[in-house]
Every structure is written in structure tokens, then in C-alpha cells.
Amino acid sequence: MTEYNKHILKIVTDDILDENDELFLKEIEAAKADPRFANNKERDEKFRKALDEAFAVKKPRRKALVRAASVFLALILGLSVMTITVKGFREKLWEFLNNLGNHSYSSMLSSKNSNDNKLLEYEGMYIPKYIPEGYEVFKIVNEETYNTVKFRNLAGNIISYTEHTQNVEKKFNLDKEAYDSYETHTIKGKEIIITTKENVIYLTIKTNDAIIYVIFNDNNVDFLGFATHIEKK
Amino acid sequence: MKKILAFMLSLVMMSMCCIYASAESNTETFELMSDSEASPRYTHLGAVSAGIKEKALGFVLCESTYACMHENYTFVLTCTLQRTDGSAAGWQTYKTTTETFLELGTNGITETWFAPAGYAYRTFTTIVIKNSRTGKVVETATCDSPVIYK
Structure with missing residues (x-):
């Protein structure tokens, strides 16, 4: 231009x-x-x-905040009191926290595990829901008065799980002496006796209607985890 | 505000009571199902059991089990149905069966026998552990069940 x-x-x-x-x-x-x-x-x-x-920029309502805070405070207070005073609650909480942290329990029955189908044959009232990694079912015995399931890993280690039922007049003699170690635990309301002798671990779990007797010849197995996850079918 | 707080606290207290009650009911005291012998001392064995159960038509079911996790042994398990009529003769063997095991863990025998009336019956378990190579007996243990009367 x-x-x-x-x-x-x-x-x-x-x-x-x-x-x-x-x-x-x-x-x-x-x-x-x-x-x-x-x-x-x-x-x-x-x-x-x-x-x-x-x-206008919406300001948070004070009332709602105070309510939420009071509910939260009451919950914290309640949980703290229960944790301190109630043994059962403490145990459940401890169990819950343990489960959160322990990923090895992924081989529970809920997962697609080759043991799942085999364990379907097992007719006991209780069943182990945590099977240590590498272990496979190799024998199941279903009798009227006891049930046994045995697991084995590639190294040849064995877990023998037996449930002695209460529907029979039975005397069950446990070796009560000369153990290398002896300890008792209460998990899920069940008394568990853990003993070791010559590198063999024995678990005796007493329930209302059965004595569950588990033997491990593998020290690397999480036997307490195994005991914790024995549940009624 | 105070009302809300009081309501919330009462709710928490109520739930605490419920949880406490349920937790208490879960922690039952267990009693052994049977009269276990006083402190048996085994060398290799973990447990030995003897059981008896009355069945229909005059039969009884006998059970013998043992538990051992030590290798290189042969386990000879005998399940015996013993009976007594209360005479001085005491317990007599009425029926017996024996089985040999090599497998580790818990193994057992269950057998059903006819048991005529007029006697007291019990199961008598005998477990003999032998060295698989030498055949030498390394441990023997027994266990007798509670008694049933017919």
C-alpha cells in the first residue's frame, strides 16, 4: 500500500x-x-x-468439615481402644496386616493352582488354604476317623497334614518331651502347638471338632502361615 | 454438634461391645478329645493314635495311626481289636491286622470287624520302626484306645 x-x-x-x-x-x-x-x-x-x-469461589462448609472430623476422631478413638483392650480384635488386626504384606499367599486355593483340583478329593472338615510354593499334593487318604493329605516339593520335602475327627473314641498320644523347641500360639481362636525335633516341625492344632496334626521336614516353609490358613471347608 | 458427637461415640461404643463379644466367643478353650497318655517319650515318632467306633449290626471300626518324618526306616503298624469279659485273663486279642509303610508323614489302618455283645472292646496300636538297611528295630510304641462296652 x-x-x-x-x-x-x-x-x-x-x-x-x-x-x-x-x-x-x-x-x-x-x-x-x-x-x-x-x-x-x-x-x-x-x-x-x-x-x-x-x-463467588465456593468456600468449604465449616459444619460439614467439623462433622467429618468428629466422625474420623470417634473412629480412631474406637479402634485404638479396641486394639488396646480386645485380644480378639488385636489378633484379627494383626492377621489382616500380615495378609496385606505377605504376597506368598498368592498360591491360596482361590488362585488357579494345580493343587486346587487335587484337593477337591479331600473330604476333611478343614483344609489348608495356603500351600507353600513348589509343593504339590501327592497323596490323599479319606477315612471315616481321619483324613490325610500329603504335599511334596521337587527337593523331596514333605508336608503331612492330618485331621483326626472327633466322631470316634480316640486316644491321640503326642510326643510331649525331648523337643528342641516348644511354643504355643492362639490364631483365630485355635490353640496351636509348634514343636521342633531333629529338624522336623510339628504343628498340633486343636479345634472344637478335630485335632489337626501337620509335620514339615523343611525348615524354610512358613509353617505359621500354613497354620493360619487352615480353614473350615 | 454435641448431639452428633454423642451419637457417634455411642455408636462406636456399641460396635466395640459387639466386636468384643464376638471375639470372646471365638476364643474357646479346647479340651482334648480323649484321655491322652501322660507325656509319652518317642525317639523318632511324632504321634500315635488308637480309635474305636461302634457301628451298626454289631460291627466296630478300629483305627491305628502313627506319624513319623524320619527317612530310611520301615514302619510296621499293627491294629488289634482287643476284648475282655472282665475275667482275670484281661485283654485278649480278638482280631488283628498288620501293614508295612515306607512313606513319611501320618499313615494308618482302619478296619471294621464284627464284635459280639457281652465284652468290652478297645483298639490296641503297635508301631515298630526298623532300620530299612539292617532290619534292626529302632523304636517300638503302643497306644490303646478308650473302651467301649457291648
């Missing part, structure tokens, strides 16, 4: 703006005379409030 053209364009646009200014001023004067646009404090206030509400 040449200098001349630019100059002509400026003259034309200035004329248009002048004309618009005049029109605008006329409109303002007309509006001032119109009673609809006269000053009205009440209406202005309403309009301002509506604007404030529309654009």
Missing part, C-alpha cells in the same frame, strides 16, 4: 468514527432521559448480589 493510499484510508476511517461518536453520544443522551435507566439503588444491589453469587 502506497503512502497516498494510506492517507486516503485514514481520512475515510476518521470520518466513519466521527459519525459513530455522534450517534453514540446521542444514544447516551436519550438513555439519560429514559426513566428505565434512572439510578435505582435497590436494583443495583440485587444485580451485584447476583453477580457475587454467580462468580
Whole structure:
């Protein structure tokens, strides 16, 4: 665009703006005379409030916060009191925390494990739901008065699980002396006696309706985990 | 506000009571099912059992088990049904069966025999552990079941 053209364009646009200014001023004067646009404090206030509400940043409600805090506080308080005073609750909590941390229990019956199908043949009232890694069922004996399932790993180590039922007059003699170690635990309300002798671990679990007797000749097995996950079918 | 707090606390207290009650009911005291012998001392064995159960039509079921996890041994298990009529002769062998095991863990025998009335019966378990190579007996243990009267 040449200098001349630019100059002509400026003259034309200035004329248009002048004309618009005049029109605008006329409109303002007309509006001032119109009673609809006269000053009205009440209406202005309403309009301002509506604007404030529309654009206000919503503040969190204090009441709701206090309620949530009190509920949370009461829960914490209740849980703490229960943890301190109730033995059963402590045990359940400990069990829960143990389960959270221990991923080796992935070989439980719920998983797709080759032991699952084999254990279906087992007719005992209780069943081990945690089978240590590498162990496979190799023998199941179902008798009227006792049931046995045996697991074996590639190294030839064996876990022998037997359930002596209460439907028979039975004397069950346990070796009660000359153990290398002897300890008792209460898990899920069941008394568990753990003894070791010459690198063999013996678990005796007493329930209402059975004596469960488990023997391990593998020290690396989590036998307490095994005992914890013996459950009623 | 105070009302809400009081309500919440009472709820927590109630739930505590419920959980406490259920926890208490789970921690039952276990009693041995049978009169176990006083402190048997085994060298290789973990446990020995003897059981007897009355069945229909005059039969009894006898059970003998043992548990051992030591290798290189042969286990000879005998399950005997003994009976007595209360005379001075005492317990007499009425029926018996023997089985040999090589497998580790718990093994057992169960047998059903006819047991005429007029006697007291019990199962008598005998386990003999032999060295598989030499045949030498390394341990022998017995266990007798509770008595049933017919």
C-alpha cells in the first residue's frame, strides 16, 4: 500500500468514527432521559448480589468439615481402644496386616493352582488354604476317623497334614518331651502347638471338632502361615 | 454438634461391645478329645493314635495311626481289636491286622470287624520302626484306645 493510499484510508476511517461518536453520544443522551435507566439503588444491589453469587469461589462448609472430623476422631478413638483392650480384635488386626504384606499367599486355593483340583478329593472338615510354593499334593487318604493329605516339593520335602475327627473314641498320644523347641500360639481362636525335633516341625492344632496334626521336614516353609490358613471347608 | 458427637461415640461404643463379644466367643478353650497318655517319650515318632467306633449290626471300626518324618526306616503298624469279659485273663486279642509303610508323614489302618455283645472292646496300636538297611528295630510304641462296652 502506497503512502497516498494510506492517507486516503485514514481520512475515510476518521470520518466513519466521527459519525459513530455522534450517534453514540446521542444514544447516551436519550438513555439519560429514559426513566428505565434512572439510578435505582435497590436494583443495583440485587444485580451485584447476583453477580457475587454467580462468580463467588465456593468456600468449604465449616459444619460439614467439623462433622467429618468428629466422625474420623470417634473412629480412631474406637479402634485404638479396641486394639488396646480386645485380644480378639488385636489378633484379627494383626492377621489382616500380615495378609496385606505377605504376597506368598498368592498360591491360596482361590488362585488357579494345580493343587486346587487335587484337593477337591479331600473330604476333611478343614483344609489348608495356603500351600507353600513348589509343593504339590501327592497323596490323599479319606477315612471315616481321619483324613490325610500329603504335599511334596521337587527337593523331596514333605508336608503331612492330618485331621483326626472327633466322631470316634480316640486316644491321640503326642510326643510331649525331648523337643528342641516348644511354643504355643492362639490364631483365630485355635490353640496351636509348634514343636521342633531333629529338624522336623510339628504343628498340633486343636479345634472344637478335630485335632489337626501337620509335620514339615523343611525348615524354610512358613509353617505359621500354613497354620493360619487352615480353614473350615 | 454435641448431639452428633454423642451419637457417634455411642455408636462406636456399641460396635466395640459387639466386636468384643464376638471375639470372646471365638476364643474357646479346647479340651482334648480323649484321655491322652501322660507325656509319652518317642525317639523318632511324632504321634500315635488308637480309635474305636461302634457301628451298626454289631460291627466296630478300629483305627491305628502313627506319624513319623524320619527317612530310611520301615514302619510296621499293627491294629488289634482287643476284648475282655472282665475275667482275670484281661485283654485278649480278638482280631488283628498288620501293614508295612515306607512313606513319611501320618499313615494308618482302619478296619471294621464284627464284635459280639457281652465284652468290652478297645483298639490296641503297635508301631515298630526298623532300620530299612539292617532290619534292626529302632523304636517300638503302643497306644490303646478308650473302651467301649457291648
